[in-house]
Amino acid sequence: MQSPPSNTRTRRLPYAILGGGVVAAAAIVGGFMAIPAVSGANGAESSEARALDEVTSKPELGSPRDPLSPAELSYAIHLASTDASVPDDVTSVDGSAAPQVLSVDIPTRNVDSPDRLVDVFLFDYTSNQTFLQTVDLTAGSVESTARQGVQPPPSPDEVDYAFGVFLGDPAASAAVRAEYAAVAGEELESIDQLAVTGGAFVPDAGTLGADACSIDRCVEMQFRVPGGGYLDTTGFVVDLSTESVIGIK
């Protein structure tokens, strides 16, 4: 779940382990067969992950506090990313010319507003600024606030990229690769071999070696070996702004 699903990645079948028994195809609960983990009780079902069409004109809008429809989501990101507030030299995590989209949510404020408002968080790796683009889908307008040193949770895309930066540094990743080889009996070569989570790393007074992370966008990570424990990742963070691995204490 950590890494964005795509066809190049190993696809794991959903399974549930209930009360000690592994149930891969169906859960036996209270003597009857329940549909496996994907399906809910009353027809609630996971949808396939779908790439959204680009939406550049106003779609049909839901009620202000409804979840965003695919078209609303796409349109909100379009308005937020193309707004004049976004610098011309904006870059994303891979250095290409686009803002990094962090999250899209209904704002947790102005609950009684009749307008269809959306908070789109963007990050600009050129200026190391976090942008909160409050998009008014009703009016097609954007209110922008930007600041350095604000670090929302990294997106799956950024965590994926951070893992690449980490593994690409032979010295910094040596210990983790050795631990993985000892546990799994094979070389660690891809994020698909692990379950990876990544959090925004904000240095505090007690952390040594990561002062750059007060402005740079840094990610601390946890690596879980599938079916096993965790690898020791406490000694480093990945500075995505400089694409480097920083040792911390």
Place this chain on the structure above:
Amino acid sequence: MKRMSRAIALAAAAVAVAAGLAVVPVSAATAAAPTVNCSGDARIEKSFENGTEWQMCWRIDSKHGLVLEQVAVKAPGEDSYRRVLDSVSLGQLNVPYDTGKNVWNDITSYGFGNQYLQKLSAAECTTGTLRDYGQAWSITRRGETTNYLRTIPSLCITDTTRDLAYRSHEQTWGSIEDAPLFTATGQAFDLTIVSKVDWYEYATKVEFTDEGAISFNLGATGDVSYEDFDADATTGWPIGTDAADYAASHWHNAFWRLDFGLDGQALQQVEQYDSTLGEPGEQAPLMHTTGATVEHPANLVPAADTTWWRVVAPESRNADNHARSYEFVFPGSQLYQGNPITQPLISVTNYADCEQFASNNLNPACPNLSVLDYVANSADAALTDPVAWVNSGFHHVVRDEDQSPMQTHWQSFSIMPRDWTAQSMSTPDGRSCIDGDPGGEIHSDESPCEAVEPTTPPETTPPTETPTETPTPTPTEGEDAPSLSISSTELSPGESFELEGAGFAADEAVEVVLHSEPITVGTLTADAEGVIAGTLELPAAAAAGEHTIVVTGAESGLTAEVAVTVASAPTGAAAAGGGSGAGMLAFTGTALPIAAASAAVVLLAAGGLLLLLRRRRRSAITSA
């Protein structure tokens, strides 16, 4: 016995006068229905059997996780919903380890939505209903951004019940079986999502009851942190064999952000109440509980374990003209002293757009601030639009049993209505007439019940008052014959029964005799209304066959009678009660030493039963 004699006094004074009845709580100044800006599956509406209804919007924020908005309750009998909370969600989850080596801020560094939101299977929402929510993410490579969305079943809505929501038994120990019993199985529903941040998995659960209460619960499960087996005997607990593998103790400091919107009022205030022991009283020292308005944004710490707080809307009044409020209830919250942010139990601030997280605030308009900053930056402002940042903390000293998976441990608090309605939202009809001191007696078998105000006893009435100022009903006048009824027309010798009658002279003695061979059963005393009621025992000497019980007023000479059939003598004392193995039931009447003394039984009856047995009234029921 003290209580018994008080009851007798009440009964003696009780006279039926026309009492104003509050059939249902009548709302003062009904406000317009609150806004609810969501539709379809985004809206939750629930109604309970007692008439209470809840309405709200739900969604799952990428960082806050479960967010409930426009939360409103409709009390039974009210015309429309009243807003309770504009919004509620987690505002931070701060997890410092006692080894000093790790501190996590799971909400602002990871988040409880999107990739951390867990898909729920039907098997873990067995009695509930699942609803979907979306996970959205974007991938940017070489200047191209692709946006993805999928929905997963992630909210479990479960109906729950709780026995003994209340219980009130109008029982005297002399008559267990026939007294009205008011009890109910309460209803509630809860909303649960699960978020997985590494080894810990958190259940966010909010419950709404049919009595208007809301509880906020964070359950932690998953696994003990793999990174934190480096503790010692004081910073951890050994969970491996012998003194090995000390798992670090740590804190789950959950901050809930409650944005109050009580009844849509512009003015809301926070009050703190403290209780102090005072001067000596007759039996115990007096205790004085006094409240004070929290005038400005503040960090609140309990002065003692009796300190409590409420948020009140002074201009929203219930039918009793009391200001509506919600009170915080803490079953116990541990306050982490290692960080000034987690030292207060509640920080109260005025609502501000950019203040969304309890620490490490992510809104660039007030970046990286905490509740302490919010309070400090507005310390001079009047507190009128409160947001409560509630620190629901738990110090987790790991146990062997936390592996594996870890047994879910819960940290909770709730808010409950205080004076939202003039009576409980689950008041049964038979108690709906009780609003304040009921005075004399309650006719709880009426629906709705009737509260009967006692009249002033004659001896306490100043002689100068004219009689018309305190009209005393004269129920015996114009009545041709008294009425009489019996609890059972088939009796065994020695069996207890209840007699009930009306239309006798006020306060007169009424003799009860079994015919045709006259056997005195006992004596009842009419009350000021001429009503008799009591429990008596059929004499053991009564022969089997058809008999008549005749009652005669000693002063009025009025008589009434009722036919009874006496069965053959019982085989043993237990048979009289009809429940030989049922504890107290078996002893009803017969096994008590005083049961043979009719006078004693009459006293008990007058003390207890008169309060609950129905009396006839001539006046029409008037409702307020």
